[in-house]
Amino acid sequence: xxxxxxxxDLTLGYDRHPAVHHLDGAVADGALLALVGPNGAGKSTLxxxxxxxxxxxxxxxxxxxxxxxxxxxxxxxxxDRSFPxxxxxxxxxxxxxxxxxxxxxxxxxxxxxxxxxATVGLPGFEGRAIGTLSGGQMQRAxxxxxxxxxxxxxxxxxxxxxxxxxxxxxxxxxIRRWHAEARTIIAVLHDYEVVRQRFPETLLLARSPVAWGxxxxxLRPENLLRARRMCEAFxxxxxxxxxxxx
Amino acid sequence: MExxxxxxxxxxxxxxxxxxxxxxxxxxxxxxAPIGVFLMLRRMSLxxxxxxHAILPGAALGFLxxxxxxxxxxxxxxxxxxxxxxxxxxxxxxxxxxxDASLAAFYLVSLALGVLIVSVRGSNVDLLxxxxxxxxxxxxxxxxxxxxxxxxxxxxxxxxxxxxxLECVDPGFLRSVSRTGAPSHIVFLALVVLNLVGxxxxxxxxxxxGIMMLPAIAARFWAADLTRMIVLSVVLAFxxxxxxxxxxxxxxxxxxxxxxxxxxxxxxxxxxxxxVGGLRxxxxxxxxxxx
Numbered sequence: 001x002x003x004x005x006x007x008x009d010l011t012l013g014y015d016r017h018p019a020v021h022h023l024d025g026a027v028a029d030g031a032l033l034a035l036v037g038p039n040g041a042g043k044s045t046l047x048x049x050x051x052x053x054x055x056x057x058x059x060x061x062x063x064x065x066x067x068x069x070x071x072x073x074x075x076x077x078x079x080d081r082s083f084p085x086x087x088x089x090x091x092x093x094x095x096x097x098x099x100x101x102x103x104x105x106x107x108x109x110x111x112x113x114x115x116x117x118a119t120v121g122l123p124g125f126e127g128r129a130i131g132t133l134s135g136g137q138m139q140r141a142x143x144x145x146x147x148x149x150x151x152x153x154x155x156x157x158x159x160x161x162x163x164x165x166x167x168x169x170x171x172x173x174x175i176r177r178w179h180a181e182a183r184t185i186i187a188v189l190h191d192y193e194v195v196r197q198r199f200p201e202t203l204l205l206a207r208s209p210v211a212w213g214x215x216x217x218x219l220r221p222e223n224l225l226r227a228r229r230m231c232e233a234f235x236x237x238x239x240x241x242x243x244x245x246x
Numbered sequence: 247m248e249x250x251x252x253x254x255x256x257x258x259x260x261x262x263x264x265x266x267x268x269x270x271x272x273x274x275x276x277x278x279a280p281i282g283v284f285l286m287l288r289r290m291s292l293x294x295x296x297x298x299h300a301i302l303p304g305a306a307l308g309f310l311x312x313x314x315x316x317x318x319x320x321x322x323x324x325x326x327x328x329x330x331x332x333x334x335x336x337x338x339x340x341x342x343x344x345x346d347a348s349l350a351a352f353y354l355v356s357l358a359l360g361v362l363i364v365s366v367r368g369s370n371v372d373l374l375x376x377x378x379x380x381x382x383x384x385x386x387x388x389x390x391x392x393x394x395x396x397x398x399x400x401x402x403x404x405x406x407x408x409x410x411x412l413e414c415v416d417p418g419f420l421r422s423v424s425r426t427g428a429p430s431h432i433v434f435l436a437l438v439v440l441n442l443v444g445x446x447x448x449x450x451x452x453x454x455x456g457i458m459m460l461p462a463i464a465a466r467f468w469a470a471d472l473t474r475m476i477v478l479s480v481v482l483a484f485x486x487x488x489x490x491x492x493x494x495x496x497x498x499x500x501x502x503x504x505x506x507x508x509x510x511x512x513x514x515x516x517x518x519x520x521x522v523g524g525l526r527x528x529x530x531x532x533x534x535x536x537x
Binding site: 051052053070071072074078080083084085086089090093096097099100101102129130131145149 | 406
């Protein structure tokens, strides 16, 4: 089995403080991996590291897929929803790799965009400004953008935060479809029920990895308790880490 | 009784300096207003203000060396504006200070320096001329310069349009698919400087930003769509220019302030009557809809 990603003693962080500490392991091609852990456990940081927005403090990430085949869904709070742009244009951004600065958006591209909007259940919303969408509709639009990106590796940062059950179910169906198409998916999640039901593999992170493997084994109470304790130990005056020092 | 022709057409038909001023504000509208829209949407409305003060010492140095020379003052303005934009950006990234604080520090120093330099050689009249411009005295070279700036602005905006919009809406996504974010931001800042320098020749360093921001902010109250907002901002900027020139002609008022005041009246009207997020929706919501 080839790996979509391989972490080699990876440490990511901000201003020398590690947010992800000494992570080793591989994400298999076509994996459906849930990334769970308490707040501040480094889940978003790990995704940023994978996308390349953050450079490792130590260690490395080996990519089995080209950077152009990675799609990244940031937390929704990072988007300026007051900007006057339509749902159609927001979704169309998913074609960036193909269209870039000046590439033409022709008939076939327009068809793809409209199909994606229909797939996520937003037909009729094309001309609406994104500021008028509800949280669920906005997330649907962002999933339509992911559809257009047509990526081999899909990274989702809290895709279901504050969404209702119906929307979550629809979006989970999209994720299942991507999984069936052999795409690799890593999703940051907080709802253990969803993880248990839909994600075969889980990485429990509390800055350092706590457990990584089949979901049923990872999400045991003793692991979750350990993760919570580990995350409470942030120290402004921490000494230089000597573990695995080369 | 004055006819409409006397009020609206005759000033331009009879006097060449009015026609020149008309061409000048048309060129300014095409360049500055779209830039203003992006400044507003990026919450940088006051950045334009700070950067235009920063242009003063550059233009003043040009004036000190060469007098009222178009090339020297333009070059000085562009260099000083770029230096402050880059300087404030670098300080903001290298230190704990946020960009607005750095800009404030840089532009206050620049403004004081600029006034000092002008008064070393020129008179108070020269200073007024530099601070408030001379839209009624635009010569051929200046008009060509303004038209060139507008052309460059529209061309460059067309090229960086997609990354610029994306960086406003969803910077994290843009960084994940492309490295064009930072370069397009720099090009954008360069366009801001370019248009402020252009505006400086017509409206002076204190009012140039008025034709950039006021029509853009007014357009926000009428359009919920970026393209329409930009087209409307250009139209409103031009209407302000024409209206201000006519006011200045009929009432013998200084032209630069007249243009900005007309833009201000348009802004106030848009604030009160505009359908998108204005006061009208707040106080006269109308009966609610079915769905």
